[in-house]
Amino acid sequence: MADTIQPADEKGVQDAVAAALSDAMPLEIVGGGTKRTLGHPVSASGILSLSALSGIVSYEPEELVITVRPGTTLEEVEAALADRNQCFAFEPPDWRGLLGSDGRQTVGGVVATNQSGPRRLRAGAARDHVLGARIVTGRAETVKIGGKVVKNVTGYDLCKLIAGSYGTLAVMTEITLKTLPAGEKTRTVLLFGQDHAAAQAAMTEALHSPNDISAAAYVPEAIAGRSGVGYVANSNAAVTAVRVEGPEPSVAARCAALRDLLGRHGDVEELHFHNSRKFWAEAGDVSAFADGSDPVWRLSIPPASAPGTVARIAADIDCDFFADWGGGLVWLKPRGAAEDAGASTVRNAIADTGGHATLIRASEELRRQVPVFQPQPAALGALSARIRDGYDPAHILNPGRMSLQTTLQTTLPTTVRTGEGG
Amino acid sequence: MQMPEPDSAVIARRGDIVAALRRIVPGEGVIAEETALRAYECDGLTAYRQLPLIVVLPETVDQVARVLRYCREHGVKIVPRGAGTSLSGGALPLADGITLGLGKFNRILEIDYPNRCVVAQPGVTNLALTQAVEADGFYYAPDPSSQIACTIGGNVAENSGGVHCLKYGLTTNNLLGLELVTMEGEIIRLGGNHLDSGGYDLMGVVTGSEGLLGVITEVTVRILTKPPSLRALLVGFGSSEEAGACVSAIIAAGIVPGGMEMMDRAAIHAVEDFVHAGYPLDVEALLIVELDGPEAEVDHLVDRVRDIASENGAVSVRASESEEQRLLFWAGRKAAFPAVGRISPDYYCMDGTIPRHRLPDILSRISEASQRYGLGVANVFHAGDGNLHPLILYDANRPGELEKAEEFGAEILTLCVEMGGVLTGEHGVGVEKRDLMGTMFSEIDLKQQQRLKCAFDPALLLNPGKVFPTLHRCAELGRVHIHGGETRFPDLPRF
Numbered sequence: 001m002a003d004t005i006q007p008a009d010e011k012g013v014q015d016a017v018a019a020a021l022s023d024a025m026p027l028e029i030v031g032g033g034t035k036r037t038l039g040h041p042v043s044a045s046g047i048l049s050l051s052a053l054s055g056i057v058s059y060e061p062e063e064l065v066i067t068v069r070p071g072t073t074l075e076e077v078e079a080a081l082a083d084r085n086q087c088f089a090f091e092p093p094d095w096r097g098l099l100g101s102d103g104r105q106t107v108g109g110v111v112a113t114n115q116s117g118p119r120r121l122r123a124g125a126a127r128d129h130v131l132g133a134r135i136v137t138g139r140a141e142t143v144k145i146g147g148k149v150v151k152n153v154t155g156y157d158l159c160k161l162i163a164g165s166y167g168t169l170a171v172m173t174e175i176t177l178k179t180l181p182a183g184e185k186t187r188t189v190l191l192f193g194q195d196h197a198a199a200q201a202a203m204t205e206a207l208h209s210p211n212d213i214s215a216a217a218y219v220p221e222a223i224a225g226r227s228g229v230g231y232v233a234n235s236n237a238a239v240t241a242v243r244v245e246g247p248e249p250s251v252a253a254r255c256a257a258l259r260d261l262l263g264r265h266g267d268v269e270e271l272h273f274h275n276s277r278k279f280w281a282e283a284g285d286v287s288a289f290a291d292g293s294d295p296v297w298r299l300s301i302p303p304a305s306a307p308g309t310v311a312r313i314a315a316d317i318d319c320d321f322f323a324d325w326g327g328g329l330v331w332l333k334p335r336g337a338a339e340d341a342g343a344s345t346v347r348n349a350i351a352d353t354g355g356h357a358t359l360i361r362a363s364e365e366l367r368r369q370v371p372v373f374q375p376q377p378a379a380l381g382a383l384s385a386r387i388r389d390g391y392d393p394a395h396i397l398n399p400g401r402m403s404l405q406t407t408l409q410t411t412l413p414t415t416v417r418t419g420e421g422g
Numbered sequence: 423m424q425m426p427e428p429d430s431a432v433i434a435r436r437g438d439i440v441a442a443l444r445r446i447v448p449g450e451g452v453i454a455e456e457t458a459l460r461a462y463e464c465d466g467l468t469a470y471r472q473l474p475l476i477v478v479l480p481e482t483v484d485q486v487a488r489v490l491r492y493c494r495e496h497g498v499k500i501v502p503r504g505a506g507t508s509l510s511g512g513a514l515p516l517a518d519g520i521t522l523g524l525g526k527f528n529r530i531l532e533i534d535y536p537n538r539c540v541v542a543q544p545g546v547t548n549l550a551l552t553q554a555v556e557a558d559g560f561y562y563a564p565d566p567s568s569q570i571a572c573t574i575g576g577n578v579a580e581n582s583g584g585v586h587c588l589k590y591g592l593t594t595n596n597l598l599g600l601e602l603v604t605m606e607g608e609i610i611r612l613g614g615n616h617l618d619s620g621g622y623d624l625m626g627v628v629t630g631s632e633g634l635l636g637v638i639t640e641v642t643v644r645i646l647t648k649p650p651s652l653r654a655l656l657v658g659f660g661s662s663e664e665a666g667a668c669v670s671a672i673i674a675a676g677i678v679p680g681g682m683e684m685m686d687r688a689a690i691h692a693v694e695d696f697v698h699a700g701y702p703l704d705v706e707a708l709l710i711v712e713l714d715g716p717e718a719e720v721d722h723l724v725d726r727v728r729d730i731a732s733e734n735g736a737v738s739v740r741a742s743e744s745e746e747q748r749l750l751f752w753a754g755r756k757a758a759f760p761a762v763g764r765i766s767p768d769y770y771c772m773d774g775t776i777p778r779h780r781l782p783d784i785l786s787r788i789s790e791a792s793q794r795y796g797l798g799v800a801n802v803f804h805a806g807d808g809n810l811h812p813l814i815l816y817d818a819n820r821p822g823e824l825e826k827a828e829e830f831g832a833e834i835l836t837l838c839v840e841m842g843g844v845l846t847g848e849h850g851v852g853v854e855k856r857d858l859m860g861t862m863f864s865e866i867d868l869k870q871q872q873r874l875k876c877a878f879d880p881a882l883l884l885n886p887g888k889v890f891p892t893l894h895r896c897a898e899l900g901r902v903h904i905h906g907g908e909t910r911f912p913d914l915p916r917f
Binding site for chain 2: 148164210302304387393
């Protein structure tokens with residue numbers, strides 16, 4: 001087992017990274033430890049835990065800005081936001097059930113993996129809400145990126161790069177995020193009994209209507225049966241769902257308009273506060289595929305291409321699926337165990353769409369063999385590698401997490417030794 | 423403003439470079455005559471002018487790739503340019519550099535309603551994107567004030583904003599895909615018409631990179647359904663403090679207006695004289711609050727905002743009752759820059775962002791500095807997101823006055839940073855704010871930003887002299903500094 005170092009402050013993080021750099025001893029970066037199985041297995045000599053780097057540094061609801069340390073639990077931050085009727089608009093999901101992990105997820109982990117829930121469709125991804133950060137790069141340098149205001153174009157937008165980099169570029173020590181008012185009311189209109197293509201057409205129609213949809217999903221019958229929401233589980237039918245949020249009169253009017261619109265395709269029902277919230281939490285948390293260890297794929301593709309893509313995959317491998325983000329996010333679980341977790345089938349099926357497929361859940365053995373992230377064309381891959389070398393030239397931060405290459409770089413690139421030793 | 427020393431060896435090779443470019447871009451796409459080059463000597467920051475070495479106007483992506491490959495192989499600098507509307511000098515030419523104009527990339531390639539996106543060449547104007555889809559009930563949300571002229575490629579390069587940013591985001595939040603030609607002449611695709619990228623978010627960092635990382639040759643934007651109802655409120659206040667408090671109260675009430683603009687007394691008077699929008703003249707601050715969305719929501723929120731305004735000391739509140747009236751409310755704000763242009767021979771537009779609650783502080787500091795410099799100032803302000811546009815009034819024909827205006831501007835931007843804000847909210851750093859980057863970022867911060875540049879353009883040929891006050895060689899930035907010999911942190915646990 002690797003040893004764990006748990007710095008209490010930013011200086012401690014910088015010292016830990018500096019030591020790792022000078023000893024060529026790579027680190028696995030861990031927050032709450034709920035997502036350690038995302039990506040390829042990391043081969044590190046030690047663990048850098050950020051859980052002691054915790055707490056809200058400042059929260060100014062009227063400025064729509066919150067600054068937190070990366071190890072702060074999402075629970076703590078969301079409670080503070082809820083106290084002021086605000087939220088993270090990107091609706092961070094909870095994948096602990098999906099990944100079979102416990103512990104508490106941290107804001108740092110959410111940002112590092114760019115995890116966004118159903119509202120991503122309308123409100124943007126986690127990375128769209130990162131305004132600034134302090135980071136320690138693999139050069140053991142502490143760097144400020146971005147700012148602490150909601151509108152800023154000063155210098156490169158490095159927040160975009162750090163968000164979703166899975167800790168392979170830098171260790172975050174402080175993060176500033178944009179907050180937004182939480183919708184006063186939420187309601188969901190359900191349409192029953194559509195096949196995938198008809199559901200896609202219905203979602204598109206709803207999204208093209210002026211009803212300001214904040215989430216849209218399609219759940220085939222087999223998956224609907226697993227829902228904890230009675231209206232969904234007992235429907236014995238596939239469910240197409242669209243959500244509206246906002247002030248009461250607006251939500252009521254839009255809900256009525258959507259019932260009319262979708263009612264032309266089949267039976268409709270509506271979910272109010274608790275049921276609506278539960279339904280979308282299940283979608284974001286991928287509850288349908290929780291409690292298991294079989295491979296699970298996450299496809300981000302053009303929404304209109306989803307029915308065809310899923311049909312191509314299903315022709316080859318038996319699978320369960322459901323779609324979120326207006327149809328463009330497909331969660332897919334092969335039923336039998338293919339040798340490569342279905343990678344070749346899935347990636348062939350999406351090849352023409354330009355989208356990407358990520359193997360979110362798989363055994364460690366599979367994650368050593370199958371590219372977890374969508375393989376990139378050579379020029380793009382080379383560019384990404386050069387970017388990484390700019391941040392972490394010795395590959396001491398989460399080495400291997402985002403690539404199959406896990407061999408350690410034991411000799412450092414053009415190093416300059418300074419000082420006389422000690 | 424000091425630009426990098428032109429390379430006389432490159433200038434001496436001008437004839438060869440022109441000939442080489444003409445082999446890549448035939449016909450009239452290579453401009454070398456001084457009179458024709460004159461049209462490219464500046465962008466929207468007209469105080470700075472420089473004739474480019476050559477202008478090239480390619481028509482195909484392949485030509486762009488070959489031009490960049492040629493430049494890389496021959497060590498020639500290159501400045502990408504859209505419509506040249508940048509207010510920060512992002513497209514300011516270099517005496518020893520080629521200006522690469524993308525004006526001929528002016529076609530919309532695909533309108534894809536099922537996936538709610540439009541694929542366009544970079545030279546398509548911002549407004550043309552909306553015009554292409556509005557008959558079908560859609561629009562492209564970011565709307566910089568130059569939207570008639572500015573191009574989507576330039577919008578991506580500058581991460582342009584507009585008056586609707588608080589609710590709809592900047593360019594970066596409305597993009598799905600890019601095609602980019604790198605300095606190596608490689609054509610790479612970032613994103614597509616799906617959401618989020620698989621690996622590092624290169625589309626995110628290219629957006630707003632001010633032409634320093636690559637040349638954008640295709641853009642895929644998200645389009646939105648046009649809100650069925652739009653109404654605006656015109657709210658007057660006796661003080662900017664009250665107006666600022668009203669803005670905060672609106673947001674605290676959970677309302678995110680489509681637009682929320684503020685003007686100070688000087689700006690109100692300048693625009694009212696110009697467009698007669700019916701603005702109250704006896705107020706110190708005027709707010710325009712626009713609500714958009716479903717009709718039921720807009721009418722409900724108009725009433726709530728009206729109440730909040732009254733509770734916060736508004737001396738006049740009017741809500742638009744017709745589309746004509748709404749447009750009239752906006753006419754003044756939209757004409758603010760030309761209106762100020764009428765009352766002063768020249769004006770200099772600043773673009774800092776501050777935490778909104780510091781508004782009264784910065785307005786009083788600006789007013790104090792205005793007296794000290796002897797230069798007038800009118801303030802317009804994207805109040806929702808704290809983005810301040812002070813317009814400094816000066817006369818370029820009076821010796822020393824431009825320099826004084828610039829010094830005043832630098833003081834304002836430095837104040838923005840001191841108050842917890844940033845140098846630029848939407849106009850970009852360019853050459854204008856380049857030398858102020860040190861007020862916001864340390865040398866280490868800036869070096870790390872430049873390492874990103876090195877991954878894309880190790881020879882520093884793309885738009886040099888912009889954004890960064892000091893150009894570090896990439897070889898120097900690439901080195902890893904390790905304290906040699908002994909263990910540096912003896913008290914740390916070892917693995």
